[in-house]
Amino acid sequence: MIRLLSSLLLFLAASAGAKDQAPLFRDFVGVCGHTVTFKPELYAPVCTWVRDYHPVPWDLAKDTSTLPTWPFAKNKVSWEKVYGSWKGSGLHINVCLMLDEMKDSWKSPAKDAEAYAASFAKEFGPGGKWPFVESIEIGNEPGLYTDEAYLELFDAMAKGIRAANPKVKIVTSNVEAGKSDRYWKSAPMFKDRAALYDVLQIHRYAIAEQWPVWKRTYPENPKVPYLSSIQDLLNWRDQNAPDKKVWVTEFGWDASSKTPDPKGEWAKWTDSTDEEQARYLVRSFFLFSAMNIDKAFVYFFNDKDEPKLHAASGLTRNYEPKPAYHAVAWMLKSLRDYRFNRVIKASLDEGYIYEFTPEKEGEPVVWAAWHATKEDVGISSVDSGKAFLKAELMPLSAGAVESRDASQIKRCGQRPILIWWK
Incomplete structure (x- = not known):
């Protein structure tokens, strides 16, 4: 179900x-x-x-x-x-x-x-x-x-x-x-x-x-x-x-x-x-x-x-x-x-990846990745076919944005990660 x-x-x-x-x-x-x-x-x-x-x-x-x-x-x-x-x-x-x-x-x-x-x-x-x-x-x-x-x-x-x-x-x-x-x-x-x-x-x-x-x-x-x-x-x-x-x-x-x-x-x-x-x-x-x-x-x-x-x-x-x-x-x-463009993944078991595209042509594409209930979950479909620019974990306090490198974006948890691709 x-x-x-x-x-x-x-x-x-x-x-x-x-x-x-x-x-x-x-x-x-x-x-x-x-x-x-x-x-x-x-x-x-x-x-x-x-x-x-x-x-x-x-x-x-x-x-x-x-x-x-x-x-x-x-x-x-x-x-x-x-x-x-x-x-x-x-x-x-x-x-x-x-x-x-x-x-x-x-x-x-x-x-x-x-x-x-x-x-x-x-x-x-x-x-x-x-x-x-x-x-x-x-x-x-x-x-x-x-x-x-x-x-x-x-x-x-x-x-x-x-x-x-x-x-x-x-x-x-x-x-x-x-x-x-x-x-x-x-x-x-x-x-x-x-x-x-x-x-x-x-x-x-x-x-x-x-x-x-x-x-x-x-x-x-x-x-x-x-x-x-x-x-x-x-x-x-x-x-x-x-x-x-x-x-x-x-x-x-x-x-x-x-x-x-x-x-x-x-x-x-x-x-x-x-x-x-x-x-x-x-x-x-x-x-x-x-x-x-x-x-x-x-x-x-x-x-x-x-x-x-x-x-x-x-x-x-x-x-x-x-x-x-x-x-x-x-x-x-x-x-x-940015505006929502497409769902790449939407699964209670495997996680969620949504794509957002820029108003201005030529700007990076942004993905949001998270899991509904679990931490440190591997997510497939993480390769956008574009060059990785940066990634950030959702902050919980002022000035507390945590950067993620390319090796860290293949796993996600309940706090969303935003990933920029160019």
């Missing part, structure tokens, strides 16, 4: 690469941030896109029929200052409008939501007075709304955005190929709404054991619905909305330096190590790049080192870089002007 699944992954990745040119990594790598707590200068090395959880209650407060006086939210936060600083650091901005807390606040849901979304898109989208926002998500995980209530808001907001600023990309809430649930909506709800959106988004976590353990596993593990659920959505897209993009807008691993209170709610919670978080994130970016995914956003940018679910997923811990920060920064710096 495992060999069959590995072969299937290889086929799907190769098919995706052949179908549509993959994005350059500078257009692919994102991080989930949050308003005034996000520090753009700190996170610019680890992402080119930022996904903001934008609190609609800040903007509308208790009277949804009255728009804020832009660029200020009604709670006086300046979006000009917040998003302007992100743009000033060279980052692209995707705003997720958080709707759950508004469920019982709308005075006239469709009318107020359309006016709000139109106004926001007009002022902050491309060509607006503060042209910082490139895409808008209509809801994050809006499961507190019925499907009918959510679609009422979606239709209204999407129409408002389209009319006010057609240059803004519209993104659905978190969706899955199957039925709606608490944390996602069903992709088939959007089958007849092609004119109202540009991107389908999905959140996925490689969880091996659910409550109360919440233990996560490695991304290639075929026993968990991580890559497979994403592939299900891609398959639905291919059959029903082939011109739409798919973004993975949340994925990540908790890694805390603390242990949970043995008598508390999270007593049995189990996290990953700092090193596991680092290598799983980088390998996920590689895996996603081969699946015809257009963007991927790490959850989360920062954490306060709390030993509980989703509370230790930051690339930084109290704004101090974790190993994951350094690993993702190395990946992005190395592959910024």
